[in-house]
Amino acid sequence: MKSVVTVLQEDFKLFLQALWEQLDLPSPTRAQYAIADYLQNGPKRLQIQAFRGVGKSWITGAFVLWTLFKDPEKKIMIISASKERADNMSIFLQKLIIETPWLNHLRPKSDEARWSRISFDVLCSPHQAPSVKSVGITGQLTGSRADLMVLDDIEVPGNSMTELMREKLLQLCTEAESILTPKSDSRICYLGTPQTTFTVYRKLAERNYRPFVWPSRYPRKSKLSQYEGLLAPQIVEDLENAAEEWDVTDPDRFDNDDLIEREAAMGRSNFMLQFQLDTSLSDAEKFPLKMADLVVTSVNPESAPDQVVWCSDPQNVIKDLPTVGLPGDYFYSPMQLQGEWTGFSESICSVDPSGRGTDETAAAFISQKNGYLYLHEMRAYRDGYSDNTLLDILRGCKKYGVTKLVIETNFGDGIVGELFKKHLQNTKQAIDVEEIRANVRKEDRIIDSLEPVLNQHRLIVNRSVIEWDYKSNSDEAPELRLMYMLFYQMSRMCREKGAVKHDDRLDCLAQGVKYFTDAMSISVNETLRMKKQEEWQDLMEAWADDPQQTANHMVLGFDLDQRRKARQQKGKSSVPTWV
Numbered sequence: 001m002k003s004v005v006t007v008l009q010e011d012f013k014l015f016l017q018a019l020w021e022q023l024d025l026p027s028p029t030r031a032q033y034a035i036a037d038y039l040q041n042g043p044k045r046l047q048i049q050a051f052r053g054v055g056k057s058w059i060t061g062a063f064v065l066w067t068l069f070k071d072p073e074k075k076i077m078i079i080s081a082s083k084e085r086a087d088n089m090s091i092f093l094q095k096l097i098i099e100t101p102w103l104n105h106l107r108p109k110s111d112e113a114r115w116s117r118i119s120f121d122v123l124c125s126p127h128q129a130p131s132v133k134s135v136g137i138t139g140q141l142t143g144s145r146a147d148l149m150v151l152d153d154i155e156v157p158g159n160s161m162t163e164l165m166r167e168k169l170l171q172l173c174t175e176a177e178s179i180l181t182p183k184s185d186s187r188i189c190y191l192g193t194p195q196t197t198f199t200v201y202r203k204l205a206e207r208n209y210r211p212f213v214w215p216s217r218y219p220r221k222s223k224l225s226q227y228e229g230l231l232a233p234q235i236v237e238d239l240e241n242a243a244e245e246w247d248v249t250d251p252d253r254f255d256n257d258d259l260i261e262r263e264a265a266m267g268r269s270n271f272m273l274q275f276q277l278d279t280s281l282s283d284a285e286k287f288p289l290k291m292a293d294l295v296v297t298s299v300n301p302e303s304a305p306d307q308v309v310w311c312s313d314p315q316n317v318i319k320d321l322p323t324v325g326l327p328g329d330y331f332y333s334p335m336q337l338q339g340e341w342t343g344f345s346e347s348i349c350s351v352d353p354s355g356r357g358t359d360e361t362a363a364a365f366i367s368q369k370n371g372y373l374y375l376h377e378m379r380a381y382r383d384g385y386s387d388n389t390l391l392d393i394l395r396g397c398k399k400y401g402v403t404k405l406v407i408e409t410n411f412g413d414g415i416v417g418e419l420f421k422k423h424l425q426n427t428k429q430a431i432d433v434e435e436i437r438a439n440v441r442k443e444d445r446i447i448d449s450l451e452p453v454l455n456q457h458r459l460i461v462n463r464s465v466i467e468w469d470y471k472s473n474s475d476e477a478p479e480l481r482l483m484y485m486l487f488y489q490m491s492r493m494c495r496e497k498g499a500v501k502h503d504d505r506l507d508c509l510a511q512g513v514k515y516f517t518d519a520m521s522i523s524v525n526e527t528l529r530m531k532k533q534e535e536w537q538d539l540m541e542a543w544a545d546d547p548q549q550t551a552n553h554m555v556l557g558f559d560l561d562q563r564r565k566a567r568q569q570k571g572k573s574s575v576p577t578w579v
Helices: 004-010 012-022 030-041 056-070 083-099 101-106 163-179 200-206 221-227 233-240 256-266 268-274 387-399 412-427 442-455 463-471 478-484 486-492 504-545 547-556 560-567
Strands: 045-050 076-080 132-136 148-152 187-192 210-214 295-297 307-309 336-338 346-352 356-369 372-383 404-408 432-436 459-462
Touching (some): 004 056, 012 030, 012 056, 030 056, 030 210, 045 056, 056 076, 056 083, 076 083, 083 132, 148 163, 163 187, 200 210, 210 233, 256 268, 256 442, 268 442, 295 463, 346 504, 356 504, 372 463, 387 412, 404 412, 404 504, 442 459, 442 504, 459 463, 463 486, 478 486, 504 547, 504 560, 547 560
Parallel strands (some): 045 187, 045 210, 076 132, 148 187, 295 459
């Protein structure tokens, strides 16, 4: 009869289950077991692409321990996008070795053994290389040797935004091959979630790193070809057994409602990348900014209702406004305007300056109420930042009660802001000037700012904006006129570099929307800060009243509500418990 140790050494899935029980975690989900099986039985060079939040890193950390559990002489290297993330994995493994009784024997007995967040040894023969070493992808890779290499989330937005960045990242991945020991059981394992449609993981697949793809939902039949036969075997089997398309693949991890909320918050294109692992988007998904997601109506310059209800009912299609979006993409009017009409919380003017020539200086007048953004008017000028242009923008600010000018400083290095300040002083307008500098690729910046707001139907556009936009630049040839239209730019914007020839109006709108979304997140952070302050104040008062009881509550990890509940009970020895 096999011993327990032997059974755990032979089957990583059983090892994972035992470790999860030791950590008091729920049993691994179906997707997590599938990942574990691929880690144990997959090819020498492999990729694991699974939806965000499935626990890839935790499972692979357990796989590292299992590898050492089987053979303490193995040498392992953990590489992440940042040194800090790699070190966190190393610390996590050390903690498990110390706190898990049936792994504690791996801890070295010698005081001379390495035991730090950078590298550590297990109970093994003396060797130049540590048992486990953590390093950032841009760190010192050469000179090391490893039997198992784990590259965990090496692609992040900060190192994959541009083609140059992705080429550099791919070159660093190539260096990993020189570190791998020339043994029959040596392996390289990539874990990750695509960050762009041009992800390095696609190029790694072309280099014989066999992917295992587990999306959060069963792909639609029309999309199966997009995965190029790389779906996890369990997903393929489910589809062959008539699994419902777009149904949740791992409901124990994320249920349907949770996924719907995440898609609304992060936008369709990001959701398709990070939760569906679909890196080859169709035209409909390639261009994520839809006219149909806008709410089009007449916007009052001074007030708005509490709530605007959007509906895609055919009777809400606006047929008397020209649309320059993709085929089948229409404007929709609101189904209902609910609540009391009151003034806006804040009104701003977003300005995207340019020099004289083919580019436009654009200005968007936007107000906010209850999380809804209202685009009153858009103006565009071809004479750069002349006095006439700046004064006309300020007249618009007066019309809509603007209290802040948001100006991009990438052009002119802040000179436009100074000119505005001069004219504000002369016209005696009390308007703050906020200068921002863009440091993210334009296409990504525009989509990331607009898509979540559009998906939630939170951008209300004045009908007059669409009419003005269509009639603008009337003296230009039709094909040139289109290029300058806001809604043409919006419908053709994608994440490819140079997606649209002219993007001034769209960039201006995205800048204004981002200002409000950032401001709303700041208010959330302020709320959290006040909550922490309240908890601290309560703790100090409770300590002064009954130090022993307060100490007990702190040891037990009570939050504010639990402490208050405990203090209401009769007798100091009685405190509530929880699971």
